[in-house]
Structure formats: structure tokens, C-alpha cells
Amino acid sequence: MHIPDGMLDTKTFSTLWVGAATGVGYAGYWVRKNFDSSKIVLMAVMAALIFALQMLNFPIAGGTSGHFTGGALVGIMLGAWPGAIVMTGVLLIQALFFGDGGITTLGANIVNLAIIGCFTGALIYQLFQRISKSLTSKIVGSFLGAFLAVVFSAAAVALQLWVSGSAQFIAALSAMTFWHAIIGVGEGIITAGIIAYIAKVRPKILDEGAQSSKGSFKSVVVVFSVVALLAASLSFLASTHPDGLEFVYFEQEIGTAEIAEETLIPAPMPDYALPGIENEALAIAGAGIIGTMLTGVLIWALALALSRKNKGKDPAETEEVLE
């Protein structure tokens, strides 16, 4: 999934470099603030291990094979920010020493595999931990976290290739998500297997990882800020043509523009543009930022509500709810 040099155009790779530098810069600050030198040594040894575990190949259809990437695993075990640093180290070594992934595209690869990969894995696992602390919840959470981390990263690659003009969007998205959904199952099984083993043999390690993810509200705000900035910078690519539903609605003469304009409650940002701003590009960019932030707040509120609902419940009882 590493994007080589020459696949992304200047605006895309430089925007993603800014996103990666912001993310990794904050991750470095977070690690220095919250971890002592013993934890940093531990992160380094884990990074070496993740590099070695990438040797674990598993067969996919048609004689091809996928390999373990480990983003979700380090996110779950060390926390999302330390995990992002570990994966950045792995990606840097791969790009610099092995030519696996480009130099100009290193920012994109960090955003896709280190930031999206680690955060998706860690946040989904933590969401399941807030529902129940049982072994089943750990296994399901780690499997889903790792699976979605791979699929989301693959979708981000397809999006970046399309924005750069290197690929047709639907074809790239379908091919990337289809193959990576299969790879994601392998990644999910390995991650869930490792987490289940550690939960049985040395559960303390997973508790430490959970501690590192505590107070991650700030982290989520930072991540969504970066994503919002990216959304704003890419918003000028939004098509001015009607979407599929609108097209069919008018083309098939199901309804008219007058009926379509009639609404019970007026939308706060009609046509994805911030009202009151004359400059169209600024209005769309503003709507992109607000939309991304609102989505982030809603997801976080949902996670908090679920965790409060289950707080104080007997673990066995919550396991029943999950099952």
C-alpha cells in the first residue's frame, strides 16, 4: 500500500507532507510529555519487532499474498500517538533503506499507514473496551480495528491517486478496497490473535496501552483538525454537477426544482457552502471544515454515551449485551 514517488502530484504530496509533519510533530511532543526514556526504548524495540513481523505473509486469491502491516496493533498496544511514531519510523526505514514507498510520497504514506492506521485501530478497540472489558470485546475490537484500519488506509490511497490525476476514482477505490478488504481480514486475524494471546498471558501490557490512550479527546480534536484542513484544501475539487440522486430526480422528471426547494427546516449549509460568504471557494472550504469537525464531535459523543451507559455494569452482563 506504500505509494511510490511520481504517483502523486505536487499539490497533493505537499499537502499530505504538511498533514504528516503536523501529526508526527504532535505525536513527538505527546511522547516526550507523557513517556519516560524506558517507554521510548520499549517503543523502539516494538518498532523493530513490527518490522520483523512484516515478514508474516498470508495467501490471498490468485497466487498473491499480503503481509502484516501492524499499524492497528501498535495503536492498540502503545496508544495512537506512540503508535504513529513507531509506524513513522518503520515507514522512514522502508523508504530510505529499501526504496519501499517514495520520498516525496512519504507524507502521504505516513498519513495513510501511521496516522489513519494507528488511530482507526486504537479508537475502534477503545470504543469496544468502553462497551465491555471482556476477552470477546478485545478480540472483536482488535479484529474490526485492524480490518478497518487497512480498508480506510486503502481508500485514502485511492482518493489521493484520484486527486493527483493518476487514477480513475471508482476503479481505484473499488480495486484498492476490494483487495485490501481481503488483506484486512488477514491483518484482523493476526492482530486479534496477538491481542487474545497477550490478554491471556500478560494483560498488564494491554492496560498500559489503554492508559496511553486516556485523555485522547485532545488527540481526536487534533486528528480531526488535520483532516478538516485536508478537507478544506481538497474542497476545490468538489464537482459542481448534481449527485446521482439529484440527477435521477430531475432527469426522470420525478420532481421539479420548486418541490425540491420546499423544505420543512432550511439546511444550515445548503449545497455544502457556508452561507454569508460571497467567495465560493472559501464558502465550500469553510463548510468542509465545519462538517468534518461536527462529524468528529458526533462520533466522540456517541462513544462517550456508550461508555457511560455501560459504566458500572457487571462485565459479564455487558458481554451478554455485546453477544
Next chain:
Amino acid sequence: MSNNAADQLAPHAKILAAVIAVLGIVLSAPHIPLAVASVIAIVLLLGFIAQASIRRMLLQSLLVIPIAGAISLFYPLRFVADWQLTSLAAAYAANWQPMLQLIITPWLCVLVMMLLVHSSTRSDLLFGLERLRLPRVLVLMLSFMYRYVDVMRAQLRAAHRSLVSRAPALSKRRQVLLYGNLAGSMIIRAYDRGERIHAAMLSRGFTGTLPSLQEQRITTRDVLLLGATTLFAAALILMNL
């Protein structure tokens, strides 16, 4: 240290020069044969001067071609109107040049990176990254990765060998479970190892940073290398305008 010209250059200057060259190739996306041939010729000549293994450089650089080739297959689909076989064939026939471009550019970039790797030691490259002000946490981590990655790989191979020799005819499901356990036990060992390493390092006066043995500064030779690479990158961009 040998006395070839590449060893006398500061590692951070070499890394910077490689990044400038890669930027030049990416921004110019060389499509005229003269530009492509000049990049290949210069990289190979520098590899020869640096006494790098040209064969290994070339072989390792070829690994990017299947990935770049697969991505390039998506390119003509942007121009397909009706998804009929004839339209697809026409789109591929009309766009073979940009597709080739999407393969050549990454290959040339990897060739440059392979020149850097094969003309420097790994510790030199880590030192160069430190001098380029990469975050300290990241440099420390990369140093440990360099130290322990081979140890971890050897352990993983040994564990895999033991698994295969003791249980050669297991079902796929049992194999997957055993690999999960194997990887899990490796992680627990890594945790224990991390604690032991830290204790050993503290006893030797570790303060959170790694001491650098060498203090190689930028010399006239390094400035010349950076200047020549910048000129070459600019020439590539102009040649392909």
C-alpha cells in the same frame, strides 16, 4: 573506512542531495529519452565511483515496478466513456506514454535512493538523519530498530522453524492460531527485552540521547555535491518543460 569519494562526503549532505534529485525527477517527470538516459547514466557512474554494487542497486530498484505498473493500469480508465472493450482498448492505446511515465518516474527515484543506500553505511545514514534535525525520539527509535531488527528477525525465523518442524501437518485454522500465539509471545519477549535494555543503558549513563561518535561537518566537497545535484534537478525540469 575506505577512501572512496562517497565515504568522504557528510552523510546529511548525501541524504539532502538524494532528496533534491528525487524532487527533480518527480517535478520534471522525465518523458524524453535523453533525460531518462542521463539520470540512469549519472546514477550508475556515481555508483561506480562509490564502489557500490551496481547489480544489487539495479535489482533492488526493480522491485518498485510491479507496484507502479499496477497503479499505472488505473490511469487510462479516466478516459473511458462507456466501458466497452473497444473503448478500453482505445484508452490504453492512447495513454501508453503517461502509463510508462508512471512506471519510469518511481523507478528512477528508487534508483537514486539505492545509490544512497549502497554508498553509505546504515549508521552513517542514521547520523545524517540526526544532523538533519529529525525529531530526537524518531532518531533514537531508528537507532534501536537498526540494532534489533536482525535479532528479532532471527528469533522469528527460529520460532517459525521450530513450529514447522514440530507440527508439519496442521490445518490452516490451527496454523493461524499458532502464528497468533507465536507473534504474541514475540511481543511479550520484546517487552521484557525493552525493560532489560533500558536498565542496561541506564547503568552505562544513558540520558535519553545517543552520543554521536563522529562530528562530520559540511565541507566544500559537500557544498559542491549539493550544488551539482540542484543544477542537475533544475536541468531535468527545464529539459522536460
